[in-house]
Amino acid sequence: MNAPNLPTGRRRLGDLDVTLARIALVVSVLSLGLRLVASEVLLLVIPLATATGSAVYLATANERPVHAVRPTLSGRVADLLPALVVVGVAGLVILVHVVGRRTPAVYLLTGAIGVAILGQILLVDEDRVAVGPVLFQVLAAAVAIRLSALYATPGYVGMDIWTHATVFVDGIAREGSLAPLAESKYLLAPVYHVVGAVGALVLGGPRNGIYLAVGLAVTLSGLFVYATGRLLLPARWALLATALYAFSDQFVRWGMHVIPTSLGLAFFLAAVYAATRLLAADAERWAVALLAVASLGTVFTHQVSTAVVLVFLAVATAVTTVLAVFGTDVGRNAARKAVALAGVSVLTLVTTVVSWANAPFGGESTFLWRELSVVGAALTDSGLLNLAGEGGDPTAGGAATTPFTPLVPYVELVGFGLLLAAAVVGGLLLLGRDLPPDVALTHVATAGVLFVAVFGLSLFGMRALLPGRWLAFLYVPLALLAGAGLHQVSRHGSRRLALAAFLVLALGYPTTMVVAEKATLDSPAFGTEHKRFAYTEAELGAARTAPAVAPAEDGAALGTDHPYVGVFRRFAGYEGATVLVIGADGPTGAEVAVARDYQSTGPATVDRPEGFDGGTDEGPLAAAVCPVSWSVAYANDEVLLCTAPPDAEGEA
Amino acid sequence: MTAGRRADLALAAVALVGAVPALLLPGVPWPIEWVFGVPLLVALPGYAVVAALFPERPGSTSRVDRGPPGWVVRAALSVVLSTVVVATVGIPLAAVGALALAPALVGVVGVSLACLWVAAVRRRTVAPERRADPLSAASGAPVHDLLGTSKLGAVGLVGATLVLAVALSVAGATPGVDDPYSEVYVPADADGALAGEGTPTLVAGADNEVTFALSNHEGRSAEYEVVLRLERLDADGEVVARERLDRFETTLADGETETYERAVAPETTGDRLRLRVLVYEGDAEPGVDPPDLTLRQFVAVTEASA
Numbered sequence: 001m002n003a004p005n006l007p008t009g010r011r012r013l014g015d016l017d018v019t020l021a022r023i024a025l026v027v028s029v030l031s032l033g034l035r036l037v038a039s040e041v042l043l044l045v046i047p048l049a050t051a052t053g054s055a056v057y058l059a060t061a062n063e064r065p066v067h068a069v070r071p072t073l074s075g076r077v078a079d080l081l082p083a084l085v086v087v088g089v090a091g092l093v094i095l096v097h098v099v100g101r102r103t104p105a106v107y108l109l110t111g112a113i114g115v116a117i118l119g120q121i122l123l124v125d126e127d128r129v130a131v132g133p134v135l136f137q138v139l140a141a142a143v144a145i146r147l148s149a150l151y152a153t154p155g156y157v158g159m160d161i162w163t164h165a166t167v168f169v170d171g172i173a174r175e176g177s178l179a180p181l182a183e184s185k186y187l188l189a190p191v192y193h194v195v196g197a198v199g200a201l202v203l204g205g206p207r208n209g210i211y212l213a214v215g216l217a218v219t220l221s222g223l224f225v226y227a228t229g230r231l232l233l234p235a236r237w238a239l240l241a242t243a244l245y246a247f248s249d250q251f252v253r254w255g256m257h258v259i260p261t262s263l264g265l266a267f268f269l270a271a272v273y274a275a276t277r278l279l280a281a282d283a284e285r286w287a288v289a290l291l292a293v294a295s296l297g298t299v300f301t302h303q304v305s306t307a308v309v310l311v312f313l314a315v316a317t318a319v320t321t322v323l324a325v326f327g328t329d330v331g332r333n334a335a336r337k338a339v340a341l342a343g344v345s346v347l348t349l350v351t352t353v354v355s356w357a358n359a360p361f362g363g364e365s366t367f368l369w370r371e372l373s374v375v376g377a378a379l380t381d382s383g384l385l386n387l388a389g390e391g392g393d394p395t396a397g398g399a400a401t402t403p404f405t406p407l408v409p410y411v412e413l414v415g416f417g418l419l420l421a422a423a424v425v426g427g428l429l430l431l432g433r434d435l436p437p438d439v440a441l442t443h444v445a446t447a448g449v450l451f452v453a454v455f456g457l458s459l460f461g462m463r464a465l466l467p468g469r470w471l472a473f474l475y476v477p478l479a480l481l482a483g484a485g486l487h488q489v490s491r492h493g494s495r496r497l498a499l500a501a502f503l504v505l506a507l508g509y510p511t512t513m514v515v516a517e518k519a520t521l522d523s524p525a526f527g528t529e530h531k532r533f534a535y536t537e538a539e540l541g542a543a544r545t546a547p548a549v550a551p552a553e554d555g556a557a558l559g560t561d562h563p564y565v566g567v568f569r570r571f572a573g574y575e576g577a578t579v580l581v582i583g584a585d586g587p588t589g590a591e592v593a594v595a596r597d598y599q600s601t602g603p604a605t606v607d608r609p610e611g612f613d614g615g616t617d618e619g620p621l622a623a624a625v626c627p628v629s630w631s632v633a634y635a636n637d638e639v640l641l642c643t644a645p646p647d648a649e650g651e652a
Numbered sequence: 653m654t655a656g657r658r659a660d661l662a663l664a665a666v667a668l669v670g671a672v673p674a675l676l677l678p679g680v681p682w683p684i685e686w687v688f689g690v691p692l693l694v695a696l697p698g699y700a701v702v703a704a705l706f707p708e709r710p711g712s713t714s715r716v717d718r719g720p721p722g723w724v725v726r727a728a729l730s731v732v733l734s735t736v737v738v739a740t741v742g743i744p745l746a747a748v749g750a751l752a753l754a755p756a757l758v759g760v761v762g763v764s765l766a767c768l769w770v771a772a773v774r775r776r777t778v779a780p781e782r783r784a785d786p787l788s789a790a791s792g793a794p795v796h797d798l799l800g801t802s803k804l805g806a807v808g809l810v811g812a813t814l815v816l817a818v819a820l821s822v823a824g825a826t827p828g829v830d831d832p833y834s835e836v837y838v839p840a841d842a843d844g845a846l847a848g849e850g851t852p853t854l855v856a857g858a859d860n861e862v863t864f865a866l867s868n869h870e871g872r873s874a875e876y877e878v879v880l881r882l883e884r885l886d887a888d889g890e891v892v893a894r895e896r897l898d899r900f901e902t903t904l905a906d907g908e909t910e911t912y913e914r915a916v917a918p919e920t921t922g923d924r925l926r927l928r929v930l931v932y933e934g935d936a937e938p939g940v941d942p943p944d945l946t947l948r949q950f951v952a953v954t955e956a957s958a
Binding site: 084 | 729812839850
């Protein structure tokens with residue numbers, strides 16, 4: 001359980017960490033005022049989490065470790081908890097298989113498994129924390145949570161995967177060539193698609209190929225969080241970081257919506273480990289090589305992930321170079337580390353530019369020029385508190401709201417808030433302790449820069465770089481810093497503070513993370529608030545049969561709700577399919593409208609005509625999508641394909 | 653050096669070579685394909701590379717940032733590097749239009765076996781006490797020592813793992829929850845009263861063709877009763893008169909689709925009547941139960957010309 005560098009308790013009031021904690025506390029409290037001018041829930045959660053973390057740090061920033069007796073579980077409970085967790089995972093597999101989807105009972109069991117794992121890590125006596133069994137539990141739970149839901153869900157979970165799986169991966173496997181990528185930006189970033197295609201050939205189809213060759217690898221790559229954590233922390237706290245990451249909504253998201261972002265995340269995790277090892281162990285050749293392989297692997301997999309890796313490399317290089325030039329660690333090793341990082345950074349950047357400059361995009365331009373123009377336009381359009389999301393003002397379907405509805409965003413963000421608060425404590429700790437400064441500063445600075453990229457730029461309406469995709473990457477340093485933060489609380493906090501922090505984290509984190517929107521795309525825990533990005537057999541059957549009823553090549557304008565429209569665009573061949581615009585008399589601008597039961601029971605959305613003032617109590621959306629005046633050319637148990645009456649066709 | 657010192661490499665080689673017939677021969681059950689195929693994609697190639705890179709066992713010092721990486725790091729590297737190996741083999745094959753199961757399999761297995769050979773050679777150059785040897789390190793010691801738990805904890809964990817294995821087997825071997833459905837639709841290439849653009853016109857008293865398809869996805873053979881009905885509506889869309897044009901029963905096997913061409917001779921006439929195809933599944937009774945599936949088309953029915 002020895003870590004390379006443990007805190008020494010050398011902290012004094014007036015040190016950088018304490019000063020920063022005080023500043024962060026004041027700024028966080030003051031920034032709560034932003035909530036008065038914008039309704040974004042994060043404007044409340046982020047300041048509160050930062051203030052809490054800063055306050056906890058100040059409360060634990062004493063000179064020496066507190067040698068209070070730590071709260072622990074009894075020996076018998078500690079002995080049996082691992083077995084209970086694994087039996088719980090087995091129960092989860094069976095329950096999802098029997099029920100056929102994830103239900104509240106499944107989420108309850110999933111949360112309980114998370115509580116039991118975090119409870120072991122936080123509350124078991126130091127001597128009883130067994131690394132292997134805990135890692136086994138974390139990985140078994142992580143794999144079971146993702147794959148049991150994926151295999152219980154017909155088709156695929158998510159939106160983009162319908163293109164990646166049915167057009168690209170299946171196309172490559174069938175044709176044996178990269179021809180399906182010929183007009184795509186992925187022509188020069190084909191790793192995900194080719195690995196998925198090989199998986200499809202080996203395991204009998206793109207679904208198995210993607211889920212097992214890519215999805216399983218992505219989930220298991222969480223091991224790198226432990227490996228990185230051990231370079232910074234004792235084993236218990238590295239395990240905590242691993243469990244926090246494995247149960248985070250964003251990591252679950254990319255383990256279920258398995259697209260190039262997912263594999264990019266796995267390469268990023270490897271790159272973070274390699275860079276940390278490089279810094280901690282004086283630039284061993286294999287660590288440098290691994291960093292180069294992981295970085296280039298990202299370049300050839302996914303563009304947004306590449307941007308994140310470039311930011312991470314730039315931060316690590318800048319920190320190491322500055323410390324080598326101006327810091328106290330000016331020996332030969334510091335220069336070597338800086339040169340190694342700079343070399344990998346330049347190699348990755350040059351490869352990225354060359355790749356992007358040659359990657360096709362939309363048949364007119366290359367990905368590089370397209371992206372530069374998009375970023376340029378976004379910079380022009382940005383402005384403070386420009387928090388509006390993309391798209392217009394859609395109307396939700398027939399899901400009824402409940403008195404609990406306003407609380408849902410807060411419940412979902414409890415896990416993120418706890419992660420951020422613990423990471424603030426850990427970040428301040430790393431700044432104040434005598435860990436090699438380049439390692440500490442790199443992780444703190446990476447977390448800071450990614451945090452600004454995700455939330456800071458969004459505050460100004462700058463979303464051209466898809467900040468939502470960066471969150472899972474941000475969670476990596478946050479989880480590591482959170483592990484350090486809880487270590488700080490454990491060593492320097494009072495027994496009461498430590499017990500409170502441990503219990504709140506163990507009980508609050510997994511139970512809220514597993515029901516968060518992005519962790520439940522297949523079957524939202526808050527089904528009246530969040531769309532289901534998965535489909536029933538009947539819904540998929542309609543998409544399969546639709547071309548036999550209204551062939552896409554006949555040019556009929558087909559429309560349906562969001563997100564169902566994605567299946568028709570990406571899977572059924574209706575490239576021109578649109579989200580329906582529903583006026584007072586039914587759909588406008590569409591000749592074929594697809595209605596489904598979910599439009600009346602869930603928050604599927606359609607658009608409204610400009611200036612529409614139809615009120616809010618208009619009955620089930622499905623009835624408006626397919627009015628009685630329209631014909632029905634297709635019907636199954638859940639879906640109707642409706643065609644416009646002759647007198648309405650002129651409007652189409 | 654004993655053979656046991658390379659037992660991990662030998663096991664990996666056996667699994668790699670065994671994957672070739674398991675995945676290439678026809679008729680191999682899918683669980684066996686998965687047992688060989690999944691490690692081939694996410695573990696073995698990377699393990700071979702890692703074994704070749706690190707012939708020494710993890711550092712014995714308490715410093716985790718010194719010496720060869722530990723077993724957890726090697727496990728993580730095995731996963732990610734497996735992806736790299738599969739991509740490295742697959743991309744050139746796809747680039748020349750030759751990506752198929754056999755060449756991909758031969759490529760991945762070949763590269764992996766080459767790495768295992770390098771690993772075996774490199775391990776020979778390392779003193780036995782420093783040589784990587786994960787299996788012998790794990791053999792001989794009591795399970796609870798290996799796991800770092802108490803005896804009770806080890807027994808519980810091993811038992812629970814067996815329960816998990818059984819659960820996975822049951823979930824894999826039994827079908828999941830059915831999500832059955834049936835479909836009725838008008839094929840785009842069909843003729844007749846339900847097809848075509850605009851408002852189709854039928855002739856009263858004459859045989860008019862009505863074509864539609866019925867498809868069974870119920871997971872079992874299913875019986876259907878189909879009723880064709882013509883309806884006159886008032887200004888509010890309420891049915892004020894109805895005429896049954898046809899009624900028949902049919903049975904479809906699971907996955908079967910049947911196209912029906914029915915001749916109907918309506919008596920009701922009008923410019924805007926509603927022709928409906930009502931499908932009742934199983935024991936549902938027309939006129940008593942609501943239809944399970946409905947098609948509708950607005951038609952005109954004219955008197956037969958003299």
